[in-house]
Amino acid sequence: MNLLIHAYSTLEAPQDLAFEHRAASRRSRRTDNLSDDLNRLRDYCVTTAKDAADSPAIQNLLQHIDRTSHHFSFEIDDAEFATVSKWAWANNAILYFADGTVRDPSGRILMDPASGKPHPDAELPFPADARQRQLQSEMVMRNRLIDPPEVLPPIPGMQEVKPRGADDVAWRCLALFLVAARAESVMAGRPIPLDAIERRHPLALHALTAAEKSFLQLDRPTPDQAAEHCWRYESLYALQWALGMHPELEFADKICDVPTVARLIFAGTESDFVTTAKLRPTEQILDATDLNLRLLWAARDAANRRKDPPAGIDGFVLVERQHALHWLIAAEGPAWDDVDTST
Secondary structure (H helix, E strand, O other), X not given: OEEEEEEEEOOOOOOOOOOOOXXXXXXXXXXXXXXXXXXXXXXXXXXXXXXXXHOHHHHHHHHHHHHOOEEEEEEEEHHHHHHHHHHHHHOOXXXXXXXXXXXXXXXXXXXXXXXXXXXXXXOOOOOHXXXXXXXXXXXXXXXXXXXOOOOOOOOOOOOOOEOOOHHHHHHHHHHHHHHHHHHHHHHOOXXXXXXXXXXXXXOHHHHOOHHHHHHHOXXXXXXXXXXXXXXXXXXXXXXXXXOOOOOOOOOOOOOOOHHHHHHHHOOOOHHHHHHOOOOOOHHHHHHHHHHHHHHHHHHHHHHHOOOOOHHHOOHHHHHHHXXXXXXXXXXXXXXXXXXXXXX
């Protein structure tokens, strides 16, 4: 019997089809306008699955669809499915069959249009390094007597991410410093005038987002506005760490050393800061991102239960780091103002 299969891989560079097949096609999100088809698949899963909003399994499936980089379609003889399964596991691909089911690489149903529920043994694929990173983060948390969340999947792995360039990260650092320093001056009762910022940091102004420009242009920001933007020092610290400017990313139970963060910005010219920027290895950045996500979940869970945060972790610090790190690892992801820090 012939099987028509659509495969959705999250890898940036998946392998070619390594089995006997017919009528094959391959499309990339980057070059083939794949987004519309992925949105249709996403909508199909949301409307077909039961209790999609409250189902971790379906939410994780939707995240896989959102991260899909390549779509393959092909026909095979059903006797060849074992080789398809091996390829799908290696390439982190889920499978869509002609009967409307979405399946894991072994063929177990992740989303069934008849029942709206997944098979109890179905397993969403994740790269091996991503699973190992999750285990590592959970061990760090347990060593600090923090219960790891059971519902959070691994973050994307090395073969799934395309980090932003070091120069983009450096420009973002400069913009964040302008925002945080202005906010700090407002909170101290000595607001830095916008024209003074323009004279001293002419290049960094071009790196500001629309929301950041709006804040800097306020003559009298409210205390709440100033306090919110002063937290950008924590985002800045995380990005400086990613650029190798701090030896380690300190545990998030206290705010960063603001004088040191500021001093590193003023250590040279803005242009030198950008042209000499160099990112840490991606593995280190992903390790920090995965751990930070789980710590942020733990902090929010404690807040929801009106409990003190475990190990003294600071949710405000964690959310700023989450914003920075998630922006950094997704070169083609949302712009800074649109980054989602939900857990």
